[in-house]
Amino acid sequence: MSKTILVVDDEERLxxxxxxxxxxxxxxxxxxxxxxxxxxxxREQKPDLIILDLMMPEMDGYEFMRVHRKERExxxxxxxxxxxxxxxxxxxxxxxxxxxxKPFSPRELMARVRAVLRRTGQSAPQGEMLRVGEVVLDRGLxxxxxxxxxxxxxxSEFDLLAVLMASPGRAYSRYDLLDQxxxxxxxxxxxxxxxxxKNLRKKIEADPRKPRYIETVYGVGYRFAPE
Amino acid sequence: MSKTILVVDDEERLxxxxxxxxxxxxxxxxxxxxxxxxxxxxREQKPDLIILDLMMPEMDGYEFMRVHRKERExxxxxxxxxxxxxxxxxxxxxxxxxxxxKPFSPRELMARVRAVLRRTGQSAPQGEMLRVGEVVLDRGLxxxxxxxxxxxxxxSEFDLLAVLMASPGRAYSRYDLLDQxxxxxxxxxxxxxxxxxKNLRKKIEADPRKPRYIETVYGVGYRFAPE
DNA sequence: GCGATGTATGAAGGGATTGTGAAGATGAAA
DNA sequence: TTTCATCTTCACAATCCCTTCATACATCGC
Numbered sequence: 001m002s003k004t005i006l007v008v009d010d011e012e013r014l015x016x017x018x019x020x021x022x023x024x025x026x027x028x029x030x031x032x033x034x035x036x037x038x039x040x041x042x043r044e045q046k047p048d049l050i051i052l053d054l055m056m057p058e059m060d061g062y063e064f065m066r067v068h069r070k071e072r073e074x075x076x077x078x079x080x081x082x083x084x085x086x087x088x089x090x091x092x093x094x095x096x097x098x099x100x101x102k103p104f105s106p107r108e109l110m111a112r113v114r115a116v117l118r119r120t121g122q123s124a125p126q127g128e129m130l131r132v133g134e135v136v137l138d139r140g141l142x143x144x145x146x147x148x149x150x151x152x153x154x155x156s157e158f159d160l161l162a163v164l165m166a167s168p169g170r171a172y173s174r175y176d177l178l179d180q181x182x183x184x185x186x187x188x189x190x191x192x193x194x195x196x197x198k199n200l201r202k203k204i205e206a207d208p209r210k211p212r213y214i215e216t217v218y219g220v221g222y223r224f225a226p227e
Numbered sequence: 228m229s230k231t232i233l234v235v236d237d238e239e240r241l242x243x244x245x246x247x248x249x250x251x252x253x254x255x256x257x258x259x260x261x262x263x264x265x266x267x268x269x270r271e272q273k274p275d276l277i278i279l280d281l282m283m284p285e286m287d288g289y290e291f292m293r294v295h296r297k298e299r300e301x302x303x304x305x306x307x308x309x310x311x312x313x314x315x316x317x318x319x320x321x322x323x324x325x326x327x328x329k330p331f332s333p334r335e336l337m338a339r340v341r342a343v344l345r346r347t348g349q350s351a352p353q354g355e356m357l358r359v360g361e362v363v364l365d366r367g368l369x370x371x372x373x374x375x376x377x378x379x380x381x382x383s384e385f386d387l388l389a390v391l392m393a394s395p396g397r398a399y400s401r402y403d404l405l406d407q408x409x410x411x412x413x414x415x416x417x418x419x420x421x422x423x424x425k426n427l428r429k430k431i432e433a434d435p436r437k438p439r440y441i442e443t444v445y446g447v448g449y450r451f452a453p454e
Numbered sequence: 455g456c457g458a459t460g461t462a463t464g465a466a467g468g469g470a471t472t473g474t475g476a477a478g479a480t481g482a483a484a
Numbered sequence: 485t486t487t488c489a490t491c492t493t494c495a496c497a498a499t500c501c502c503t504t505c506a507t508a509c510a511t512c513g514c
Contacts, residue, residue: 012300013324020345154490169377171369173338179345191472192492198474209473218471218500219382220369226377381501418461419503425463436462445511446460 003117004028004045008038008064009053009079018051021110025139035059035067042068049117051109052096053079065096075116079104130165133227135204135213137165146204156181157200160193161224164214169226171217197222230344231255231272235265235291236280236306245278247407248333249340251389252366262286262294269295276344278336279323280306292323302343306331357392360454362431362440364392373431383408384427387420388451391441396453398444424449 005027009015012033019029030045032038036059042050050068054061061078068074078099097116100109130137134147139162144151153161159181164172172180174190181196182188201208215225232254236242239260246256257272259265263286269277277295281288288305295301305326324343327336357364361374364385371378371388380388386408391399401417408423409415428435442452 013302156491167368169368169370173334175335175338176342176345179342188491189493191494194472195474195492197472216472217369223369383502415502416504418505421461422463422503424461428462443461 003048004030005113006030006032006038006041006045006047006050008032008035008050008056008061010034010056011053014053018109022113025110025113027113033058035061035064038064039067042072042074046072047074049113050074050076051079051113052076055080077109077112077116130162132165132168132224133213135165137162144204151203153200153203156196157203160196161200161204164222164224168224171220171223173221177221193222229253229255230275231257232340233257233259233265233268233272233274233277235259235262235277235283235288237261237283238280244333245336248337251393251407252337252340254340260285262288262291265291266294269299269301273299274301276340277301277303278306278340279303282307304336304339304343357389359392359395359451360440362392364389371431378430380427380430383423384430387423388427388431391449391451395451398447398450400448404448420449 005022007015007018007022007029008031009018010033015031015033019031022029030041030047032041034056038050038052039059041047052061052064065076075097078096080099080101098112100112130139136145137158138144142158144153144158144161160177163177163180174193177193178188178190197214198208201211201214204213205211213225215223217223232249234242234245234249234256235258236245237260242258242260246258249256257268257274259268261283265277265279266286268274279288279291292303295303302324305323306329307326325339327339356366363372365371366389369385371380371385387404390404390407401420404420405415405417424441425435428438428441431440432438440452442450444450
């Protein structure tokens with residue numbers, strides 16, 4: 001039974017970005033454009049956590065919190081462009097559990113979501129397990145096992161593997177992969193992916209020279225071998 | 228139900244090149260020569276994504292974005308000759324989702340289109356599967372199966388096969404094929420196609436001497452056998 | 455059949471793509 | 485601050501592809 005998270009922001013692009021990331025972590029996601037909508041959805045779906053922008057038309061984040069807090073204790077993470085102390089204090093007084101300043105990295109937001117859920121006594125979702133051949137990746141536990149033994153991966157390596165394993169057989173371009181692990185606007189050098197792949201292979205392949213799982217698709221990118 | 232993409236640029240050759248590639252991926256494509264036209268078409272067709280040149284007569288890309296953003300949230304990929312930070316920042320502030328510096332490879336642009344669509348929550352077009360007889364080509368997965376087993380193809384071979392399979396029974400000249408796999412600028416030797424065909428046959432035909440799928444049309448070129 | 459033209463194929467050079475180790479940059483924790 | 489792990493970049497090596505060419509084979513018209 002996966003947790004539901006309500007994302008409230010008037011910027012559609014930001015909402016869908018956050019939604020993508022949350023879903024990849026195994027959460028169900030509801031969205032709203034303003035406080036009024038959010039209130040309606042919160043009553044109906046009873047989310048386990050709310051990610052809330054402060055600046056919105058119709059009914060802003062403060063107003064929403066004031067009303068919502070009278071009804072439920074749902075943990076709330078505030079998003080704010082202003083990083084002024086005043087905002088922070090006011091938000092925390094109203095009952096926010098954490099706040100994240102824009103612009104933020106998706107990875108940071110995910111970390112805070114997990115932290116808040118843990119702190120408020122709810123467990124992270126038991127991430128659906130991805131299993132291909134002898135490789136088992138557990139999103140919730142954030143762990144990877146190969147042939148039964150636990151493997152240590154860096155955050156980038158884990159994300160990369162999770163993306164590849166989510167669609168075995170599908171070839172991803174370096175750009176796609178960079179986009180998925182960095183989020184938002186691509187800034188870097190595509191070849192960075194090569195290095196992550198090399199390190200991943202060293203950790204999960206029996207013979208990194210002849211990879212059985214992470215295959216190279218010449219001229220395209222990489223893919224996880226379908227069974 | 229395929230996605231519509233609006234391509235806006237005053238260079239006709241570039242527009243038709245991009246159009247070709249997008250259509251091959253299964254998108255519907257609308258085009259415009261300047262911001263004014265683009266605005267009109269955007270209102271009428273409501274595209275799912277816009278690929279926008281910055282430098283144009285009549286109404287440039289910045290101006291277009293300013294006006295368009297007030298009406299819709301359509302994701303936008305900017306094309307720009309200048310890779311100056313100023314441009315990038317301004318473009319991103321105005322709401323571009325990504326930017327690509329000219330000159331770019333069609334393949335890179337396609338990757339970004341898919342990435343932006345995914346990021347903004349729209350799915351890429353259903354990698355329309357081409358299936359003829361025992362041969363199955365999946366554009367989304369970038370994979371080819373013959374009688375159930377996965378076949379490794381080089382980029383040229385894959386493109387070639389995709390073109391042929393898109394219209395079984397239709398004979399293409401070597402010139403046509405070269406044009407499709409090299410992207411517009413035809414410079415090469417038509418016989419190169421013969422070699423790619425030979426290699427393709429070796430990979431997908433049971434008996435390359437008596438091809439069942441890729442037939443030679445004497446004096447014309449090649450075609451994929453209709454069922 | 456015969457020549458002329460078109461196609462098939464193997465091999466090789468050059469070019470493009472990918473693999474890899476190491477150094478520098480970044481950022482978090484102590 | 486220093487330390488440490490990670491991420492990124494870079495240079496060079498290894499590998500794979502594309503193109504070209506030479507030669508063999510097939511098809512056509514006469």
